[in-house]
Amino acid sequence: MPSVESLSGIAPAASRAAPGFGALLKVELLLVLRKRADIANPLLFFVTVLALLPLGVGPEPELLARVAPGIIWVMALLATLLSQESLFRSDFEDGTLEQVTLSPQPLYFAVLAKTAVHWLVTGLPLALLSPLLGLMLNLPAAGYLCLFASLLLGSASLSLIGAVGAALTVALRRPGLLLALIVMPLYVPVLIFGTGAVQAAIDGYAYSAQLAILAALLAAAAALAPLAAAGAIRISVDN
Amino acid sequence: MPSVESLSGIAPAASRAAPGFGALLKVELLLVLRKRADIANPLLFFVTVLALLPLGVGPEPELLARVAPGIIWVMALLATLLSQESLFRSDFEDGTLEQVTLSPQPLYFAVLAKTAVHWLVTGLPLALLSPLLGLMLNLPAAGYLCLFASLLLGSASLSLIGAVGAALTVALRRPGLLLALIVMPLYVPVLIFGTGAVQAAIDGYAYSAQLAILAALLAAAAALAPLAAAGAIRISVDN
Amino acid sequence: MEFQFASLADFLAMDGHGIYVWIAYGVTAAALIALAVYPSLRRRQLQRELQRQQRIQQRRQQVESDRIKTAEPA
Amino acid sequence: MPVTPESQDLLQVRDLSCRRDGRRLFAGLSFALGAGAALQIEGANGAGKTTLLRTLIGSAGDFDGRILWGGSPFPQSLPQLRESLLFIGHRAGVRAGLTPLENLVWYGAGRDDALRALEQVDLFGFEDTLCQELSAGQSRRVALARLYLPQAPRLWILDEPLAALDVAGVSSLQGQMAVHLSRSGSILFTSHQPVALAGLQRIDLAEYAVDEFADEVGGAYAFG
Amino acid sequence: MPVTPESQDLLQVRDLSCRRDGRRLFAGLSFALGAGAALQIEGANGAGKTTLLRTLIGSAGDFDGRILWGGSPFPQSLPQLRESLLFIGHRAGVRAGLTPLENLVWYGAGRDDALRALEQVDLFGFEDTLCQELSAGQSRRVALARLYLPQAPRLWILDEPLAALDVAGVSSLQGQMAVHLSRSGSILFTSHQPVALAGLQRIDLAEYAVDEFADEVGGAYAFG
Amino acid sequence: MAWQWFHRLGSPRWFYERTGVWLPWLALASLVLLTVGSVWGLGFAPQDAKQGNSYRIIYIHVPAAFLALAGYYIMAISGAIGLIWKMKLSFAVMRAAAPIGAVLTFVALFTGAIWGKPTWGTYWVWDARITSMLILLFLYIGVIALARAFSREQVADKACALLALVGTVNIPIIYKSVDWWFTLHQPATIKLTQSSSIDPSMFYPLLTMIVGFYCLYTWTLIAHTRTLVLQREWRTQWVQQELAEGNRGGD
C-alpha cells in the first residue's frame, strides 16, 4: 500500500485553493446583484415606513422636525436589521454553510465578506438617501451632513452586530422576529451616539466627539463581531 | 374490468373527510403554540422598538405624548407585518400548500384559519398590551380605551391584508423586506382611522365614527382578503 | 397672444423663479426622454443577446460534431 | 409505447408536450391509464418526469396536447380528477411541526386508521415524535403512510416514491401498490429504481425527447 | 464485521456509540478504513447512518468511543481530517443562486477543470443555468461533480450519493468511485441501493443497534 | 366578429405588426403637441397674478398627475384581463404600464415639490393630495419590485396582476382616508391653490399639454409593450427574424 505522502493524483491538502477574501467578496456580490430587486428593498422599506409616520403622528412640520433624527435612525436600524434575517439562511439550508465550516479556510473571512456586501447594499444606500428623508421630515438643514456621516459609520456597526444575531438564529426554522429581539439591545450604543451627533449638529454644537465614538464602535465591531458570528455558525451547523 | 362506480374498497371521493374549519383552526393553533417562542416575538419586538424610541427622540414627556398614538400604531403595524412573512412559508416548503391546493376543500377556509390564528397570537396580545405602552410613552389617559379598541379592530384587518402579501411572496426564496413594501401602502386607511380615533379620544371628541369605519374595513377585508390570498397561493404553487 | 418676456435673459430668469421652472421642466424632459429611449436600448440589448446565443449555438454544434467524430473510430 | 385507448380508461393523454420556461422537454407523448393499471415514467435526470406529473395534476400549465380524465378534457375535468387524486411529490407535504399521527389526521384520516398506517410503514413508536426529528427516510415514510389509509383515493400519482427508503420500505411499498391495483386503483409514478409490480407498463421519456436543447438552453449568467 | 486495524489505516473507529437527543442509536461499532478502501454503511431508515457520518466529520458531538485519524484521536486530529475530507450530505451544498460552473469554482476548482467535471456528470450545456432551475437529480449532480475534479481530497464521505440519480448517473458515479480507489483514496458512504464496487466492505448498523427504544422514544406531543 | 377581433388582439405577433404602423404617427403627434404646449406655456401664456412665473410648472405638473392616476387603472385593468382571459399580451401591457406610471408619478411629485418652494417656501408638506400621490408611487414600486423578485415571467405576471387589482380596490379608500386624515389633524398652514376658474389663455396651453401627455403615454406604453413582446416571444421564428433584420438595419 503506498504511503500517504506518495499518493499520486490526489493533491496534498495545502494545495487545495481555498478561496481568498477577494473571491469570497466577489461571489457574495454576485449573488446579491443577481437578485437586483433585493438590493432596493431595505431602502424602499426605509422610505415607506418613514412616509407612513406622518400619517400616524400628523403633518405639523415643527413636530416632525423634532422627532426626525430619532425616527430616521430607528428606522435605518430596523431596515438594516430586518434585511439581515436572510443573511445566512439560504447558505444554511442548502448545506453551503456546513461545507464552509468543514473547509480549512477560517470562517472569519467568509462572515466578513457577507457582512461587507450587506453593508454595501443596505447601509451605504440608506446613508446616501438620508438627506432626502430629512428634507421630507423637515429636518433643519444643519443636520444633513451629520446625519449622513453618522449613518455611514453607524450602519456598518449595525451590519456587523446584526450578523452575530443572524448566525445565532440561522438554524431555527422560523426565526420570525427573534433576531430583532436578540440584536436590538446591542444596537443601543450606536443609536445613542448616532442620534446624539445629529441632535448636536442641529443645536449648533460640535459633533466630532460622537462621530469618533461611532468610529471606535465600528472598529471594535469589525474585529469582534465576525469572530462571534463564526462561532455562532459553528454552533448552528453542529446540531 | 369493473366499472368505475362499482369499485370496492376505494371510497368515493365525497366520503373523504376534508377537514372542517374547526379542525383547520385547531391544527394551526397547535403548530403555533408548539413554538411558544414565536408567539412572544412580535410582542417583544413591539415593546423593544418602542423602548428604543425615547433613546432616539429624547425623553421629553410632552413630545412623547404627542407622537405616542402614531408611533404605537406604526409599530403595531410593523410587528404584525413582519411576523407574517413566515405565515405560509414552511407549508410551502414542505409541500403542504401544494397538497391543500389539490384538495377539493376550498382554499378560502385554510387561509382564513391561518389568518385568524395569526391575529390571535399577534394582534390580540398587541392590543392587550397597548395601554401599558401608552403609559410608557405618556399617552393621556383618555386615549387608552380607544387605543385598545382601535388596535383590536385594526390589527385584524392588518392580518388579513398582510396575508395577501405573504401569499404573493411565498414562492420567493429570499423575500426580504418585499412583503413590507407591497403591503404597507395598503395599510394606510387602517392606520389613518386608527390613529384618528385615538387622537379624537385624546382631544375629547367622539370617536365612534372612526371605529365604525375600522369595523367596516375589517368586514370588507374578511370577505375579500382570503379570496385574494387563495388566488395568490394558487399562483405561487403552480410554478 | 404675445411673448411675455422682454428679453431672453428675462425669459430665463422668470422674475427669479427661473431656477424652479427650468429645473422642473428639465427633470421632466429627462424623465420622458428616458422613457422614450428605453425601448430602443432594450431592443439593441436583445439583438446582442441573440447574436451571443447564436455564437454559443454554433460552438456547441461544433463541439458536438467533434465529439461524434472522435467517438466513431473508437 | 402508447397504449390503445379504451372507454374504461380513466386518464388519457394524447400528443402531449410540456415546456419549462419556454423550452420543450418532450413531445408527442400519448398513453392511457385504466383502472387497475400501473405506469412507470422513466427518463434521465432533467428529462421532464416531474414536470409531466405536475402537468397532469394541473399544477403546471405550460403544455400542448390533450389530457382527458374520465373522457372529458382538461381543464374542465381537473376538479373531478383532483377529487380522486393522491399526489406525493419531491416535497412530500409532511409538516415538520406536527407529529406523524397529526399529519395523517390532518389529511383526513381517522386516528385508528392513521395509527395502523403508521405501523405499516414501520413508524410504530414514532407517532408522537415531531416530524422535524425524524431521519430523511422516516419523514418520507410519513408521507407514504397516506397510501396505507383505508380510504385512499383511486388515482395515485407519485414522484420518486422509493427515494430515501430502505430495502424493507421499498418492498413494503411495492406490496401496497399491488394491493391498490388489485382494488382497481390506478398508479402513475416515476422511479429511477426498478419496481417489481405485476402488469406494470413503462414509458421512457427519452423516446419523446425533443432536441431543442442546443438553441434553447444557455442562461444569461457568466462568472466574471 | 469489524476490520482488523492496520497501521496504514487512515480512519479508525473503536467501540463507537452515537446518540441523538440522548437516545443511543447504536453501540460497539468498530471499523478501520485504509487508503484504497471503500466502506458502505447500511441500515434501515432511522438506524443512524447520517448521524454516524456527521459524527466522523466532527459535526455531531454526542458520542462515546474513540475515533482516530492517521493514528491520533479526535478531536485533536479533526482539523487534519477535515483538510483531506470531501463530504456530501443530504443537503448537498449547492447554491441555488449560482450556476453549476460558479458553484464548482467557489469550491476552489479551476474553470477548465470545472467544465470538464460538469461534462462528466452530464451537465454539459447547463453550466450557465442557475441551479435553482435544475431538476432534483441535476442539482444533485452539481454536488457530485466535485468528485470529478482532479484535485479531489483523499477521504470521501458521502451520504446517499446515489439518491435522485438516474441509471446512467449511478453507473458513472460507481466508475468514478473505482477510479478514486485506484488512486488510493478512501470512501465511506451510505446507500440503500446496492453499489457495485470491487473490494467494497459493508457494515450493517442493524447489528449494532441498541434496544433503548421502548423506554426512550415517545414524544411529549399528542393531538388535542 | 367582435370576439374575433378580441382574440386577434391577444396575439402578440398581430399586435406587434399592427402597432408598428401607428407608432411613428403617435410619436409625431406627441412631439408636436408637447413642443407647442410648452413653448406656449413657458413663453406666451400670461403671468399668474399671485404666483408669478412659477405657476408655469402647472403645464407639466397637472398632466403628469392625471396620467399617473390613469396609468394605475390601465395597469390594473390589463392585469385583470390577463388573469380572466389568460391573455399574454394583456400581461405585457400591465408590466409595461408599471414603470411608466411610476416615472410619471415621480414627475408629478418632483414638479410639485419644486413648485412648492417658491409658492409655500418649502419643498415638502404633508398635504392630503401630495401624500396620496406618494402612496400611489409606493403602490407602483410594490408592483415593480414584486415583478422583479420572480425569476419566472408567467408567475410574476399573475402575481403582479393580483397585487394591482388589490391596489385598485384600495385606491379610492386610500384617497378618501387621506382626505379625512388631512381634515382630522390641524392642516398645515398652506393649501394647494383652488383652481376654481382658470383663464382661457392659461387653459388652452394646459389642454394642449394634457393631450400631448396622453399621446406620449400611449406611444411609450405601446413601445414598451413591444419590447416586452420581443423579449417574451424570444424563441419564436418571427422575433428572431425581426431582431436579425434590425441588426442588419442598425449596422
Ligand code: HEM
Ligand atoms: C409634491 C407636491 C405636489 C403633489 C404630489 C401634487 C399632486 C397633484 C395632483 C395629484 C394633482 C391632480 C389632481 C387631480 O387629479 O385633479 C395636482 C393638481 C394640481 N396641483 Fe399639485 N401637487 C403638488 C404640489 C403642488 C404645488 C406646490 C402647487 C402650486 C402651488 C400645485 C398646484 C396644482 C394645481 C393648480 C393643480 C390643478 C388643479 C386641479 O385640477 O385640481 N401642486 N397636483
Ligand SMILES: Nc1ncnc2c1ncn2[C@@H]1O[C@H](COP(=O)(O)OP(=O)(O)OP(=O)(O)O)[C@@H](O)[C@H]1O
Ligand atoms: N434533527 C433531529 N433531531 C432529533 N432526532 C433526530 C433528528 N434527526 C434524526 N433524528 C433521529 O435520529 C435517528 C437517526 O437518524 P439518522 O438521520 O442518522 O438516520 P439514517 O440512518 O440516516 O436514516 P435515513 O436512511 O432515513 O437517512 C432517527 O431515529 C431519528 O429519529
Ligand SMILES: Nc1ncnc2c1ncn2[C@@H]1O[C@H](COP(=O)(O)OP(=O)(O)OP(=O)(O)O)[C@@H](O)[C@H]1O
Ligand atoms: N424551477 C425550474 N425552473 C426552470 N426550469 C426548471 C425548473 N425545474 C426544472 N427545470 C428544468 O426542466 C427540466 C425538467 O425538469 P424535471 O424536474 O421535470 O426533471 P425530472 O425528469 O423530474 O428530473 P429528476 O430525475 O432529476 O427529478 C430540467 O431540464 C430542468 O432544467
Ligand SMILES: [Mg+2]
Ligand atoms: Mg423529478
Ligand SMILES: [Mg+2]
Ligand atoms: Mg440519512
